Amino acid sequence: MKFSFKNDYSEGCHPNILQALLQYNLDQQAGYGEDEYSLQAKELIRKKINNQHSDIYFVSGGTQANLIVISSVLKPYQCVISASTGHILNNETGAIEATGHKVLSIETEDGKLRTSDIISVLENHSNVPHQVMPKLVYISNSTELGTVYTASELEELSGFCKKNNLYLFMDGARMGHGIMAEKSDLTLEKVAALTDIFYLGGTKNGALIGEAIVINNPSLQEDFAFNIKQKGALLAKGRLLGIQFLELMKDDLYFDLAKHANEQAMKIKNTLKERGVEFLSDTYTNQIFPILNNDLIKILLEKFEFYVWKKTDENFSAVRLITSWNTGDEAVDDFIEIIKKELP
Amino acid sequence: MKFSFKNDYSEGCHPNILQALLQYNLDQQAGYGEDEYSLQAKELIRKKINNQHSDIYFVSGGTQANLIVISSVLKPYQCVISASTGHILNNETGAIEATGHKVLSIETEDGKLRTSDIISVLENHSNVPHQVMPKLVYISNSTELGTVYTASELEELSGFCKKNNLYLFMDGARMGHGIMAEKSDLTLEKVAALTDIFYLGGTKNGALIGEAIVINNPSLQEDFAFNIKQKGALLAKGRLLGIQFLELMKDDLYFDLAKHANEQAMKIKNTLKERGVEFLSDTYTNQIFPILNNDLIKILLEKFEFYVWKKTDENFSAVRLITSWNTGDEAVDDFIEIIKKELP
Amino acid sequence: MKFSFKNDYSEGCHPNILQALLQYNLDQQAGYGEDEYSLQAKELIRKKINNQHSDIYFVSGGTQANLIVISSVLKPYQCVISASTGHILNNETGAIEATGHKVLSIETEDGKLRTSDIISVLENHSNVPHQVMPKLVYISNSTELGTVYTASELEELSGFCKKNNLYLFMDGARMGHGIMAEKSDLTLEKVAALTDIFYLGGTKNGALIGEAIVINNPSLQEDFAFNIKQKGALLAKGRLLGIQFLELMKDDLYFDLAKHANEQAMKIKNTLKERGVEFLSDTYTNQIFPILNNDLIKILLEKFEFYVWKKTDENFSAVRLITSWNTGDEAVDDFIEIIKKELP
Amino acid sequence: MKFSFKNDYSEGCHPNILQALLQYNLDQQAGYGEDEYSLQAKELIRKKINNQHSDIYFVSGGTQANLIVISSVLKPYQCVISASTGHILNNETGAIEATGHKVLSIETEDGKLRTSDIISVLENHSNVPHQVMPKLVYISNSTELGTVYTASELEELSGFCKKNNLYLFMDGARMGHGIMAEKSDLTLEKVAALTDIFYLGGTKNGALIGEAIVINNPSLQEDFAFNIKQKGALLAKGRLLGIQFLELMKDDLYFDLAKHANEQAMKIKNTLKERGVEFLSDTYTNQIFPILNNDLIKILLEKFEFYVWKKTDENFSAVRLITSWNTGDEAVDDFIEIIKKELP
Structure with missing residues (x-):
C-alpha cells in the first residue's frame, strides 16, 4: 500500500476518541444532542472562545454546516460573497443554491477575501430590487489553498462587515490548521470575537465526523435548532458528536x-x-x-x-x-x- | 439513574461495531463512501435482498434519508401520500416541504396505508394542473405505531402503485423490528422486490448512526450520489457508515x-x-x-x-x-x- | 352559447378600465410599478384603509400573491395554518410547499377558522425542534365556500394571533364580495387594522389581472420588493396593474x-x-x-x-x-x- | 416631459391590441389559457415555427419565463451555463437560484456564448458527485448587449448541446429585434428547430405583458402546465395573453x-x-x-x-x-x- x-x-480517528466511545458506550443518554457529553463539550468550547453567550451545535460535516448556516441566516433574496476558491462554490454540488441562495464569486490570488473585493461587489449590486442583496461574507481559515488570515486582516474584514450590515461567517473545516500555522497570530477567542458565526472542523482534524457550529451574534441564535433538524442534521445519538468534541477540546488535543x-x-x-x-x-x-x-x-x-x-x-x-x-x-x-x- | x-x-452501539472501528482505525481509505468497508457492506446487503442491481447509499439518519429520497425522485409539482402518523408528517420539522414537496396526510387507525386510502387521494387530485400530482407512496415498517405490514398487504400496495404509476417508498428506520415481528411474514428480499426504494435503519437498531438507502427501481438510480452530496449527507469518512453496516449485516446481527x-x-x-x-x-x-x-x-x-x-x-x-x-x-x-x- | x-x-374587465388603458396608452412611464398610475392607486387604497403607513404592491394573481406573501414573511422552519378548504391547500399545485413551507390543514364546517382551531394546532406542535413552528394564520374573505367573517370574529382572531405571536394574513381574492355581503359588518379599514397583511383581489372583481398586497405590519415591510421581483411577479409595465386599481378604487367602483x-x-x-x-x-x-x-x-x-x-x-x-x-x-x-x- | x-x-401597447381587448371584452371564455384566443394564438405560432408538435404556454414576463423553464427542466443537482451578461445572472434577484439551481457565469466580450466556452465549463465540472452538473445552456437573442446570433452560430451551439446531452434554451425577451436585425439570418423557424425550448417576448415588443414559452423537445413537454400554475404564473383570464399574441402574430405585426x-x-x-x-x-x-x-x-x-x-x-x-x-x-x-x- x-x-x-x-x-x-484517510484514516479513522484519534485513539482517545475511540477510547471514550468505548468507555461511555452503554450509558443511557438523552437523544438529539441533549446528552451530557455534548453539554460538556459545548461548555469547553465556550471557555476556549471566552464567550458564555455563544450558542453551539454539532453537525456531521462541512457541507452540512455550510448549508445550514447560510440558509438559516439569510432571507430569500439575500446572497453570499465568497472567494472563487471557496469550498461552497466548487465542491458542494450546489448545496447553497439548493437552499435558494446565490453565491457571488470573487477572483483572488490566494483564496483570501479583502474589503476592497467586497466593496466592488456591493457597488455592483445597487439596483434595488432587481439584484440579489449581498448579506453574508464567507471566508475559510485555513483557506482551500492552505493560506491563513492574520488577526489584523480578520479585524479589518469584521469591522467592514459590521459597518456595512453584513454577516461574517468563517468556514473552519481546517480551523485548527489555520490557527496553529507558524505565521498565524489568530486565536479561537479572536475568531469568535470577530465573526458572527463560524465552525470548528473535526472531520479533517482527527474526528470520525463532526463540525461545531458556533453562533456568536445573538440575533442569529433564535430557533437555530429547527434548521438543524429540518436539514436532516440532528443525530438521534448526538453523543457521537459530543464525545468526539469533548475529547478534542480536552487538553487542547x-x-x-x-x-x-x-x-x-x-x-x-x-x-x-x-x-x-x-x-x-x-x-x-x-x-x-x-x-x-x-x-x-x-x-x-x-x-x-x-x-x-x-x-x-x-x-x-x-x-x-x-x-x-x-x-x-x-x-x-x-x-x-x-x-x-x-x-x- | x-x-x-x-x-x-439511548445507548451507544453494539460492541462489535466499536471493535471493528478500533481494528480498522488507522488504515488509509478512500473517502466519500469509496472505502472497502462500505463496498463490502453493500455487497452483503445486495446478497440479503437477492438483487445485484440495487444501488445502495449510506447516510446518517432517518430524516436525512427521507428528504434525500423524496426530493430526488419527485419532480417539483409531485407530492407524497403518507399515513397521518408518518414520521415525515409529524417529526421532521417540515423537512420534506423544505425541499418543495407537499405531503398529503391520510387518517388511519393503525398507521398503515391501504390501496383504498390511496384511491381516494387520487380521485381528489384530478383537477389538472391546479393540484399537486400524487406520485410517491410513503410507508413505514414497522410503523410509527409499532404495527407491521404483511407480505400480502405489501404485495397489494406494490401492485397498485405499479398500475397507477406511483413510486412505493418504505421508511425502514425500524425495518429490523418490522421484519422480525412475531406475526411478520415479510423478508428483506420481499421488501426489495416490492418497493421502488427503501432504507434499512441502523440508528434505532444498534448502530451509532446510519441508514442504508436501497434503490431497486433502475429509473431512480441515475445520478443519485449528487443528491446525497448536495444535501450535506456525504461523509468524508464514509468508512464510519460502511464499517457499521458491515458488522450489522455479518451473521445477521x-x-x-x-x-x-x-x-x-x-x-x-x-x-x-x-x-x-x-x-x-x-x-x-x-x-x-x-x-x-x-x-x-x-x-x-x-x-x-x-x-x-x-x-x-x-x-x-x-x-x-x-x-x-x-x-x-x-x-x-x-x-x-x-x-x-x-x-x- | x-x-x-x-x-x-369568464369575461374581460369593466369598461372603465379599458377606457383608461386606451387614454393613457402612449404616455411614457417609469417601469416596474414606479409609474404615476400605480402611485396614485396606492394612495387611494391607503385612504380607503385609513393607514398612511401600509406598504402596497400590485401583482398579477392570487396564487402569486399567496406564495410571495407566505415565503416572504416566514423563516424556513415556520408554517401556515389554514382551513382545509383554503385555496392554498387545494388549488395551487403545492405553490406554498414549493417555497419550502408546510401548510397545516384544519377541518371546518364553513371554511372559517376560529381561535379554538388554532389553539389545538399550537398544542400539537410543541415538540421543539422536531416539528414545524406554526407562525402564520391564513384566512380567506369571502371564503372558498362563500361565507364571510364578521368584524367581531376577525377581532377575536386578530387578538389571539397578536397574543400568540402569529401573523394574520387574509386572502382577499374575493374581498369585495366579502365586505359587501348583506350580513357583513366588516370594512376595508377594519381588515387593515386587524391583519398583518392582506390582499385585495382584482381578477375576480372586474380587473383583467391584479391583486393589491397591503402590508400593515411594519416589521413585514422591509425589502418586500425583492421578493416580488425574485418570484417573477414584477411587471415591467406596472402601469397595467396601476391603471386597473386606479379605476377600481375611484368612486368605489x-x-x-x-x-x-x-x-x-x-x-x-x-x-x-x-x-x-x-x-x-x-x-x-x-x-x-x-x-x-x-x-x-x-x-x-x-x-x-x-x-x-x-x-x-x-x-x-x-x-x-x-x-x-x-x-x-x-x-x-x-x-x-x-x-x-x-x-x- | x-x-x-x-x-x-415605457409605453402601453400597440393600439391593435387594445382594440382587440375592447372587441372581445364581454365574451365569456374558459379560464386559465383555455380561451379560444389563446388557442388561436398558439396555432399561429406553431405555423410560424413550422412545428405542429411544439407546446406553447403564455406567461406574464421574462423573469417568470426564465425561472419556470429552468426549474422545470432541471433536476435538483443540475445547473445552468450562461454568459456573464445574462439577464438571469444580473437582473433577476437570484430568481433561478431561488428555485435551487446554480448559474455558472462565463465571461464574454459580446454577450454571446460559444462552444469553446462551454467545453471549458464541462472540463471544470468533472468531479462527480462533488460538483453541480451543467445541463442547460442559456442564451439570449438579441443579447443583453444588443448583439445577435447568426444561424450558423446557433447551429454549432445546437449540435454541440445535442452531442453533450445539454439542453439549449433561448431567452427571447427581444427575439423580434434579434431576428429582424439587419445582419441576422436567423428565422423563428430555425430558432425552433435548433433549441429545446425558447420564448418569444411580448413585453418589450408592443404587448402590455406576455412571453410565449415554446417547448420543442418532446421530453420537456410532459406536465409542464403544473409548473406554470405552481409558480403563480397561470392567469385566470388567460385571454389577456392570448389576445395579445393573436394580434402580434397576425400579419407579422x-x-x-x-x-x-x-x-x-x-x-x-x-x-x-x-x-x-x-x-x-x-x-x-x-x-x-x-x-x-x-x-x-x-x-x-x-x-x-x-x-x-x-x-x-x-x-x-x-x-x-x-x-x-x-x-x-x-x-x-x-x-x-x-x-x-x-x-x-
Missing part, C-alpha cells in the same frame, strides 16, 4: 493534532524550498502545493498517493500534498529522502 | 438485535395482557402502547422513564414503551415485577 | 361591482329558498351552493354552465353558482324563470 | 414592430458612426451603446432620458439608448439634430 498524501480524512499536521507539511516544504522548488502559494498549514518536474512526480507517485493539481508548463506541474494528525515521521522521512536523492 | 424505555437510541428488542417488549406486553390491560394498538414489535391507570403510571415513573402518550379518559392514559437491542433482562424483569405487584 | 355561472373571471355580483346571486338564492331548497352553506356573497334534484340540474344545464359540486344523495347534488360584476339581469331572470317553472 | 430612450417598455425599433436605433447609430463615434459593441438591434463626450451627454440629457452605462475614461462614457416599437421619427430626428449640431 502506498502512503497517501491525498487528504486529511484539537490544536496539538493540527500543529502536528502542519509541522509534517513544513518539513517537506522546507526540504523542497532549500532546493529552490517553487510553490503555487506560500502556505504554512497542512496543505502545500509545490511545483515539481513531471519526472520527479512520476517517481514520487510510485511510492505515494497525492493529487497532481495543475500543469504549470510543459515539464512542471503543481501537486497538492496534505498531511494529517496521523501522518507519521516514517512517511514524511521516506518522502524527503526521495526528494533529497532526486534533487541533490 | 432510572432505566429508560423512552426510545431505542441486525436481525438478531431487532428480534431481541421485540422479545423484550413482548414480555412486558404479555404480562400486561394477562392482566386485562388494553393497548392503543396491537403491536408485535419493540414499541407498545398499553393503557394504564394514572396511579400505576406514577409508580412506574419512579423507577423508569417513558413517555405518557395520550390521555384516554379521566383515570387512564396510554404510555409508550420502547425496548432496544440493549434492553437487558434486569430492566424488563424489574418492570414486570412492579406490574405483577400492582395488578395482581 | 350558454351563459356561464362557472366563475367570476370595486365595491359597487362586488355588491352587484352578490345581489345577482341573492336573487337566485332567495327564489330557491322560497321553494324550500337547501344549501351546502348559508352564504351571502356571489357564490351559492344549492342542493338540487338531478333532473332539475339536467334541465338547467341545457341553458347554463355551472359546476356540479358534490353528490349529496341518490337524487340530489349541490351545484356551485357564481355571479360576477358582469352578470346581467337577463341571465339571472332566465335562470329564475326555469326554477319557478320547475319548482312551482 | 423629456422623451425617454431608457427602455422598450410582431416582426414589423421589432424592425421599426431596430431601424430607429440604426438611424442614430449611423449618424454617430459617420462622426467617428465609437461603440461598446457593434449592434444592429434596438440597443446601442455609443461612447460620448461627457459634455455632449449633459446636453443630450437636457432633452432626453437614457442610462449612462459605463465610464470609459476621464472625459467619455458609454450610454445606452433603446428604441421601441413606438419610438417616433420626431424623437429620433430631434436627437440626431443635436448630434449633428454638437458633432459637426
